[in-house]
Amino acid sequence: MKVVLHDLEPSRFESLYPKLARDSFIVGEEGPVRNCVGCFGCWCKTPGKCVIPDGYGDFGKRLGACGEYLILSRVVYGGFSPFVKNVLDRNIGYILPFFELRKGEMHHKPRYPDRFRLRVFGYGEEVSPEEQAVFRRLAEANGLNLNAQSVTVRLGRSPEELAFEREGEL
Amino acid sequence: MTALIHGSPKAAGGNSEKILQLLEKRLTGPCVRVDTVRTGPETWEALADCEAAVVIFPLYVDSLPSHLLRFFMEWEMDRREQQRRALSLYAVAQCGFYEGEQNRIALEQVSCFCRKAGISWQGGVGLGGAGGFAEMPEALLKPLTGVISSLAEAVNRKEELPSLQFASVGLPRWLYLAAGNQSWIRGAKRFGLKKRELYQKP
Numbered sequence: 001m002k003v004v005l006h007d008l009e010p011s012r013f014e015s016l017y018p019k020l021a022r023d024s025f026i027v028g029e030e031g032p033v034r035n036c037v038g039c040f041g042c043w044c045k046t047p048g049k050c051v052i053p054d055g056y057g058d059f060g061k062r063l064g065a066c067g068e069y070l071i072l073s074r075v076v077y078g079g080f081s082p083f084v085k086n087v088l089d090r091n092i093g094y095i096l097p098f099f100e101l102r103k104g105e106m107h108h109k110p111r112y113p114d115r116f117r118l119r120v121f122g123y124g125e126e127v128s129p130e131e132q133a134v135f136r137r138l139a140e141a142n143g144l145n146l147n148a149q150s151v152t153v154r155l156g157r158s159p160e161e162l163a164f165e166r167e168g169e170l
Numbered sequence: 171m172t173a174l175i176h177g178s179p180k181a182a183g184g185n186s187e188k189i190l191q192l193l194e195k196r197l198t199g200p201c202v203r204v205d206t207v208r209t210g211p212e213t214w215e216a217l218a219d220c221e222a223a224v225v226i227f228p229l230y231v232d233s234l235p236s237h238l239l240r241f242f243m244e245w246e247m248d249r250r251e252q253q254r255r256a257l258s259l260y261a262v263a264q265c266g267f268y269e270g271e272q273n274r275i276a277l278e279q280v281s282c283f284c285r286k287a288g289i290s291w292q293g294g295v296g297l298g299g300a301g302g303f304a305e306m307p308e309a310l311l312k313p314l315t316g317v318i319s320s321l322a323e324a325v326n327r328k329e330e331l332p333s334l335q336f337a338s339v340g341l342p343r344w345l346y347l348a349a350g351n352q353s354w355i356r357g358a359k360r361f362g363l364k365k366r367e368l369y370q371k372p
Contacts, residue, residue: 035237040357044360044368045363048370060372078275082243086237096369097357105272134275134282137275138275
């Protein structure tokens with residue numbers, strides 16, 4: 001099972017990645033998404049789930065059971081696009097609030113025993129080398145924080161150029 | 171005029187606001203506060219009147235919070251469309267992890283934003299152990315208030331920070347980590363949950 005978080009129009013995603021759209025748990029922008037408000041309710045009030053009931057803050061369990069977590073995002077200021085980042089912000093319940101040391105730094109303990117492989121795909125026409133470097137570092141940092149088994153990053157000018165499904169990478 | 175941009179989605183009382191207040195006290199010139207959640211034409215007009223700005227924000231998943239990304243995108247568009255005047259931007263990123271260095275990527279993102287928006291990036295500071303602002307005595311916060319003072323001096327002198335600066339609370343990491351873990355258990359109690367219930371796998 002794969003989980004895919006993306007920021008494409010749903011129909012464009014389905015035509016570009018038909019196999020993924022059929023076989024995976026897809027998180028795309030189907031309706032309005034609310035901001036994380038930093039209340040920590042997903043850790044202290046409803047552990048593992050965001051308290052905002054808009055359907056974008058409760059897929060920790062899916063992440064806990066998936067082998068691969070794919071993120072496809074436009075690169076914005078060396079990071080993810082607002083929608084993708086919004087969903088990431090709303091799903092920190094995937095990890096526990098408690099801290100531990102990993103690779104010499106403080107991070108959150110995992111909630112689920114299994115670890116996914118994180119694969120990050122960034123696209124954009126005007127992504128500077130500086131932004132590309134920041135994006136790669138961000139994906140690595142996310143992998144460490146989310147306790148991923150491994151992290152891979154690919155960048156391209158468009159989702160079509162990335163076309164990772166057609167290249168038989170899945 | 172210097173804009174103090176509150177980059178947290180929390181309405182009031184958060185660590186970013188506390189840092190904003192500490193900074194405001196140390197600035198000698200006039201300041202205007204700018205909100206990043208509720209924005210409108212007056213937001214962009216207020217920013218257009220400033221020659222400098224400081225954005226203070228929490229670290230969310232190793233980077234900028236999503237609402238701040240949207241704010242930056244709108245601000246960039248306004249600056250392009252209205253051909254706004256030169257502006258200098260500083261940043262303060264703060265996180266609950268002990269290491270201030272964990273804010274580096276978010277500060278680099280602000281630098282990327284500045285390049286796109288035609289803003290002069292003046293550098294930033296990354297504060298670790300910012301959970302301490304809620305509970306710790308002033309003495310333990312000194313390393314953090316020290317870099318806030320350095321930042322204020324740079325803003326007052328209209329100077330660029332020599333490099334990104336990072337700081338943490340005046341506690342050993344093991345002790346901060348243990349105190350942090352206890353704080354989650356207290357947090358759960360407020361909602362009638364026991365420690366073991368925080369480990370639920372919904």
